Amino acid sequence: MKLTKRVSDIAESVTLAITSKAKKMVKEGIDVVSFAAGEPDFDTPMHIKEAGIEAIKSGFTKYTPSSGTLELREAIAGKFKKDNALDYSPAQIVVSNGAKHSLNNIFQALCEEGDEVLIPSPYWLSYPAMVNMSEAAPVFIGTSAGNNFKITEKDLAAKITKKTKCFVLNSPSNPAGSVYSADEMKAIAGLAVKHGFYVISDEIYEKLIYGGAKHVSIASLGREIYERTITVNGLSKSYSMTGWRIGYAAGPLEIMKAIANLQSHAASNPSSISQKAATAAIAGDQRCVAEMKREFEKRRDLMVSGISGMKNIACIKPEGAFYVLCDISKLKMSSVEAANKLLDEARVAVIPGMPFGDDSVIRLSFATGTAQIEKGMDRIKEWVSKNG
Ligand SMILES: Cc1ncc(COP(=O)(O)O)c(C=O)c1O
Structure with missing residues (x-):
């Protein structure tokens, strides 16, 4: 079959490969901490969901x-x-x-x-x-x-x-x-x-x-x-x-x-x-946005302070969004290798920087609860101390 150049050139997603591997491990009963999420972990606020329900009920x-x-x-x-x-x-x-x-x-x-x-x-x-x-x-x-x-x-x-x-x-x-x-x-x-x-x-x-x-x-x-x-x-x-x-x-x-x-x-x-x-x-009422933002800020600070206490990897404090980019250049491995090893050896899912155009970084998402962040930071700390 001959597909167009337009679609043939679309690369298979490395991100998806790592996240599906992590999901498979979770299914197998392995305790994986995931910093891979690209979406907030909060539920959609109730007044917004209700407007959707009302739209269905009223025939909109x-x-x-x-x-x-x-x-x-x-x-x-x-x-x-x-x-x-x-x-x-x-x-x-x-x-x-x-x-x-x-x-x-x-x-x-x-x-x-x-x-x-x-x-x-x-x-x-x-x-x-x-x-x-x-x-x-x-x-x-x-x-x-x-x-x-x-x-x-x-x-x-x-x-x-x-x-x-x-x-x-x-x-x-x-x-x-x-x-x-x-x-x-x-x-x-x-x-x-x-x-x-x-x-x-x-x-x-x-x-x-x-x-x-x-x-x-x-x-x-x-x-x-x-x-x-x-x-x-x-x-x-x-x-x-x-x-x-x-x-x-x-x-x-x-x-x-x-x-x-x-x-x-x-x-x-x-x-x-x-x-x-x-x-x-x-x-509507914008308090829900402020609440989510406050929670994200706490998590950001927790993650950044965890990484700052580690040898061989480093990060700067992001001013927005819900991701921390970690410099892994001291680990002497590619970002894909680092992400795979972190998952296999430390049971932490992260996203490699290579598909984002920077192979010297990995991306950690803090769209997850503080207990998970603490657990994941401990695991990464132990792993980098052995891999530096
Ligand atoms: C920078 C950026 N722009 C746009 C989007 C698209 O978001 P959506 O299509 O869900 O509105 C995303 C989602 O990850 C994003 O990270």
């Missing part, structure tokens, strides 16, 4: 406008104004089946063969996969722990060419938890406006931000960058709604109209039931 179970209900897009427009100082009309907003779908729509609408998309590395592994599916070329910009895994203006400027179509900004980031300041974003915005490329700003971890760090939406930094930015967000991480599949994008009307047309033929609308739940989440 049919097609909706393909870009999402006006009620939800109005709630999102209100959220953008209140949280992000951004003015988007409902016509500039398209609701999709998760932020991943929103991002794929954007790459499909903006990128094609011959275009380059700049992506800071380490990166969320779906960015290059989606860019490849659009037939554009991903171009990576390396970062290091020394600069909190953030690119500088100079790093970005060095990679801009005539082919540069977009830059992917992810703050707070997966996998490093990096948060860009307003000044750092202004420098990026200046280059985007000067060279005429788009910024795709993935703000899905916006609400999970700790200490004194503040979230800034790059599109709020001035009229010119507003016109060159597509802002992406979703409910998966902030409201613990990964299974409901609601994400959204907002940007210049012309681009959003094209995305709306694409989605209307490719997917119709996101689930009507999930849209009702999302409206309740965005327009």
Whole structure:
């Protein structure tokens, strides 16, 4: 059978291989501590679930406008104004089946063969996969722990060419938890406006931000960058709604109209039931978000202090999201080997950095309870002391 190049080039997921191995071990009765999760471990808050149940009971179970209900897009427009100082009309907003779908729509609408998309590395592994599916070329910009895994203006400027179509900004980031300041974003915005490329700003971890760090939406930094930015967000991480599949994008009307047309033929609308739940989440009481964030911050501190007390591995304190990147370069093994050994020998599941573009790191998620974090830290400590 001859499959298209588009799908043949999609690599098998190393992440999935490790997580399914860990799941198999758990099934066999082995006590594995998992730091592999890419989703909050909290339940979806009850008032949000009830809105979904009410949608089913009242028969709100049919097609909706393909870009999402006006009620939800109005709630999102209100959220953008209140949280992000951004003015988007409902016509500039398209609701999709998760932020991943929103991002794929954007790459499909903006990128094609011959275009380059700049992506800071380490990166969320779906960015290059989606860019490849659009037939554009991903171009990576390396970062290091020394600069909190953030690119500088100079790093970005060095990679801009005539082919540069977009830059992917992810703050707070997966996998490093990096948060860009307003000044750092202004420098990026200046280059985007000067060279005429788009910024795709993935703000899905916006609400999970700790200490004194503040979230800034790059599109709020001035009229010119507003016109060159597509802002992406979703409910998966902030409201613990990964299974409901609601994400959204907002940007210049012309681009959003094209995305709306694409989605209307490719997917119709996101689930009507999930849209009702999302409206309740965005327009409702935000205390649930603050509670989850407080708990995440405690766990982050616990994990970072555990790693700081270990020999041979190191980490910096992430300012956002729910991941800690650990430098394993002193262990003299690849990240995939380290992840496999940690699972086999210490019974701790982690994600190797290699598929994220950095083989000298492993990613530990703190979307798990404090008792598990303590147990896992003890196991890793003992393992690294034997492997350094
Ligand atoms: C950086 C980043 N963006 C987007 C997403 C997509 O989230 P969803 O499609 O669940 O909204 C994820 C999920 O892991 C992510 O880590």
